[in-house]
Amino acid sequence: MEKVLTIAGSDCSGGAGIQADLKTFAAHGVYGMSVIVSVVAENTSRVIDIQDVAPEMIEKQIDAVFEDIGVDAVKVGMLSQPCCMKAVARKLKEYKPQNVVIDPVMYAKNGCPLMNPSAIDILIHEILPLADVLTPNIPEAERISGIQINSAEDMEQGAKYIYDLGVKNVLVKGGHAVGDALDILYDGKQFYYFRAQRINTKNTHGTGCTYSSAIASNLSLGFDLQEAVRRAKEYVTTAIRHSLAIGKGCGPTHHFYDLYQNGLTKTIIKNN
Numbered sequence: 117m118e119k120v121l122t123i124a125g126s127d128c129s130g131g132a133g134i135q136a137d138l139k140t141f142a143a144h145g146v147y148g149m150s151v152i153v154s155v156v157a158e159n160t161s162r163v164i165d166i167q168d169v170a171p172e173m174i175e176k177q178i179d180a181v182f183e184d185i186g187v188d189a190v191k192v193g194m195l196s197q198p199c200c201m202k203a204v205a206r207k208l209k210e211y212k213p214q215n216v217v218i219d220p221v222m223y224a225k226n227g228c229p230l231m232n233p234s235a236i237d238i239l240i241h242e243i244l245p246l247a248d249v250l251t252p253n254i255p256e257a258e259r260i261s262g263i264q265i266n267s268a269e270d271m272e273q274g275a276k277y278i279y280d281l282g283v284k285n286v287l288v289k290g291g292h293a294v295g296d297a298l299d300i301l302y303d304g305k306q307f308y309y310f311r312a313q314r315i316n317t318k319n320t321h322g323t324g325c326t327y328s329s330a331i332a333s334n335l336s337l338g339f340d341l342q343e344a345v346r347r348a349k350e351y352v353t354t355a356i357r358h359s360l361a362i363g364k365g366c367g368p369t370h371h372f373y374d375l376y377q378n379g380l381t382k383t384i385i386k387n388n
């Protein structure tokens with residue numbers, strides 16, 4: 117079984133972060149593992165508090181996974197502080213895993229910050245160069261590039277700017293735009309468009325986590341990057357289309373819709 121690791125924050129409400137990543141790995145039939153960088157007290161409406169795991173403990177968790185099991189792909193999510201970023205960068209440089217997907221998480225869907233703004237320089241200089249593919253949403257691409265993004269042309273320009281910072285492949289996600297949900301991948305030579313109809317829902321908590329984990333899963337399964345993104349886009353679109361009205365704010369996506377439809381996994385036992 118392919119082995120995929122997420123290095124990210126824990127979302128106790130289950131829709132984003134480590135929890136979304138592990139559900140996505142399970143839905144792809146790969147073996148999921150997790151290194152917790154921050155514990156986040158959050159729900160569909162707000163972030164209440166963040167407690168970071170000590171850098172030494174982040175490093176020990178990464179050692180534990182690599183010395184015993186090994187990984188076929190890594191997804192990196194929320195890294196809230198420069199010290200967390202440095203710990204993760206040190207270990208990724210040491211173990212040099214293949215198929216590294218980095219989601220430069222800065223805010224939750226409800227607008228609450230998840231990255232200390234002062235960490236932006238470390239993010240750019242220490243974390244970004246480690247990515248095989250970086251998946252910023254529009255506000256993140258704007259923050260990294262300094263380019264205001266209002267159109268597909270602006271997304272291309274932002275992707276190119278970030279590529280020129282030393283990122284091998286850049287996927288700018290259009291979830292925060294209007295019109296079609298268009299994502300643009302730039303590999304230094306060409307732009308590839310991945311388009312889906314925009315679904316009219318507020319339940320988009322964890323879409324970016326889910327998408328980047330699906331890309332990592334597909335890369336571990338041996339698909340090339342374009343095919344990995346194409347499949348991940350289909351997966352996240354289905355998860356959003358059947359998203360769950362759970363909680364009072366932006367609800368989570370449905371990570372197992374297709375599996376349940378095909379009757380592979382679900383046994384419903386209702387006791388009333």
Ligand SMILES: Nc1ncnc2c1ncn2[C@@H]1O[C@H](COP(=O)(O)OP(=O)(O)O)[C@@H](O)[C@H]1O
Pocket residue numbers: 252253254289290291292297298299312313314315316317320322323324325327349352353356
């Ligand atoms: N309402 C929506 N309908 C369809 N696709 C969406 C919608 N919102 C986001 N997406 C898609 O979900 C994926 C995650 O993007 P985005 O929401 O921008 O990331 P993030 O969670 O990092 O803000 C992208 O493929 C994006 O196009």
Ligand SMILES: Cc1ncc(COP(=O)(O)O)c(N)n1
Pocket residue numbers: 124125126127132133134156158193194221223224225230320321322323324325326
């Ligand atoms: C622990 C954690 N990590 C990431 C996100 C962002 O989620 P997304 O941008 O996918 O909605 C989140 N809300 N919580």
